[in-house]
Amino acid sequence: MNKLLKIFLPIFALSSCDPSKIPTVTESTSAFTSSKTIEVSSQPIQQKKEIRIGTWNTKRLGQSKTKDLKLFSKVINDSFDVVSLVEVMNQEGFFNLLKELGPEWSGETTQRAVGDNGYFEFYGVVYRKNIVNLKSYEVVLDPRDLWVREPGNFCFSGSSIDFCLISIHIIYGNRVGPRDAEISELGNLSQQLITGKEKDYIFLGDFNRSGKTPGFQSFFRNGYLLTQGGQLNTTLGRTMYANPYDHILLNRAYTSEWSGKTIVVDMVSTYCEGNFSLCNSKLSDHIPIGIILDDIVDDD
Numbered sequence: 001m002n003k004l005l006k007i008f009l010p011i012f013a014l015s016s017c018d019p020s021k022i023p024t025v026t027e028s029t030s031a032f033t034s035s036k037t038i039e040v041s042s043q044p045i046q047q048k049k050e051i052r053i054g055t056w057n058t059k060r061l062g063q064s065k066t067k068d069l070k071l072f073s074k075v076i077n078d079s080f081d082v083v084s085l086v087e088v089m090n091q092e093g094f095f096n097l098l099k100e101l102g103p104e105w106s107g108e109t110t111q112r113a114v115g116d117n118g119y120f121e122f123y124g125v126v127y128r129k130n131i132v133n134l135k136s137y138e139v140v141l142d143p144r145d146l147w148v149r150e151p152g153n154f155c156f157s158g159s160s161i162d163f164c165l166i167s168i169h170i171i172y173g174n175r176v177g178p179r180d181a182e183i184s185e186l187g188n189l190s191q192q193l194i195t196g197k198e199k200d201y202i203f204l205g206d207f208n209r210s211g212k213t214p215g216f217q218s219f220f221r222n223g224y225l226l227t228q229g230g231q232l233n234t235t236l237g238r239t240m241y242a243n244p245y246d247h248i249l250l251n252r253a254y255t256s257e258w259s260g261k262t263i264v265v266d267m268v269s270t271y272c273e274g275n276f277s278l279c280n281s282k283l284s285d286h287i288p289i290g291i292i293l294d295d296i297v298d299d300d
Contacts (some may be wrong), residue, residue, distance in 0.1 A: 029125060037138045038111060046130045047159040047295070054080040054290035055204040055248060057169070060226050061085065061124075062093020068282040071271060073100040075283065079265050080147045080290055081131045082156065086169040088122040097126070104128055110139050115147040123152030125169040131181075132156045140166070146185040147171070155198065158295040164198060167251070168205040179208050180215035187218025190251070194222075199254040204246075206286065210244045223251045227262050227291050236268065236276050236285045248291055263290030 019189055054076075061067070062194050078082055088094050091109050098107045106129040113120035127134060135155045142150035148171045155164040166189075186203060193201050203224070209215060211230015227248045233241035267290045272279035 003149050015259070037136050038108075039136045040134045042110075042133045042135070042157070043129060045133055045159055048081075048131050048293065049096075049296055051131060051158055051161075051293045051295050052079065052081045052290055053165070053202070053248075053293060054083040054263060054265075055167070055206075055246060056083055056085055056288035057206040057246065057284060057286035058085050058087050059280075059285050061088045061097060062090040066281045069097055069100045072283055073097060073102075075265060075267055075271060076101060076126065077290065079263055079288065081087045081288075082125065082127040082165075083288065084154065084165050084167045084204050085124040085126065086167060088124045088195060091122065094122065094124045101126060104130060106134070108134060108137055108154075110137065110152045112139060114139065116148055120147065121169065123154075123169075125154045125165065125167075127156070132158050135162070140189070147182050150244060151186065151189070151203075158293075160297060161200075161293065161295050162198070162212030163200040163255065163257075163293070166193075166201055166203045167297070168203065168207065170206065170208045172208045176209065176213070180213060183207055183213075184218045187216065187220075187222060187224070188220060190224055190249075191222045193256065194251075201251075202255060202291075203249040205247075206245055208245050211247055216249075219249050223253055224249045225252070227258070228264070228289055232289065233263065234287050234289060236280050236287070239276055241268075241287070246286055246289055248289065250291070255293075257293045257295070259275075259292045259294050261292040263288075263292065265289070 088109060094109050098105060107124060107126035109124040111121040113122050115121055118179055135157055137154045140151045140153055149169050152167040153164055168186060169299060170179050211226040230247060231244050233244050234246035235243040252258060267283060267287050268274060268276050268279045
């Protein structure tokens with residue numbers, strides 16, 4: 001939803017205070033963004049055979065008083081090279097996490113927050129800057145008000161491949177109809193995006209619905225698949241993992257570099273000694289999931 005009283009400008013990585021190391025940016029208009037595309041200058045990267053990409057609902061990053069950023073950053077460091085983050089409540093919290101991750105990491109949030117009715121959040125990405133380059137980032141144009149929190153778009157390049165991550169946090173609420181409608185429109189967006197030069201779009205985030213629900217049919221009609229199958233429980237209940245809400249979708253015709261490998265972080269057992277309540281408090285009420293891309297052969 002584009003009804004905002006303030007425009008939030010991007011803040012660059014706080015992991016380095018040397019102005020010469022802050023990436024230079026240029027602004028250019030985009031065919032499907034509601035604000036200007038931020039294009040980030042390339043930095044030298046190392047060749048790596050695999051790139052581990054994840055998505056994680058952070059549970060109000062920047063507002064939670066109980067979140068353990070040191071433990072949170074360890075989860076990311078242990079399993080991923082690039083992570084799309086949703087429910088980033090403010091940029092201060094995001095860059096505190098980036099600082100905790102360490103100097104080998106960089107990251108950005110969308111230029112502005114998305115939402116309505118007094119609730120707004122940012123999308124963010126963190127990434128190992130010797131593994132990938134962030135080329136550009138933006139908020140997807142939503143002139144018809146199809147999404148309460150319109151998606152973010154973050155485009156990357158590795159040593160041989162490039163890809164874009166469409167980050168989404170689908171509306172929640174008592175009625176599932178609006179959720180399915182937002183998901184269905186995302187599937188329609190997937191068809192629109194591949195008409196451009198870049199076709200390698202990966203959709204990921206918190207969809208607040210099982211992958212077996214009707215909204216995903218528009219994705220399937222366009223050749224997209226759910227990498228984790230759509231039924232993996234990713235939210236934390238009192239004593240077990242509950243709802244299958246977090247998903248990653250891609251089209252293998254355009255994301256041929258996907259190895260078929262997926263990542264599921266059992267964070268309760270690994271980081272919280274089996275205590276779901278503790279994990280909910282210190283980390284999140286969602287687990288991170290991911291995929292692995294082969295960064296060997298040029299995909300374009």
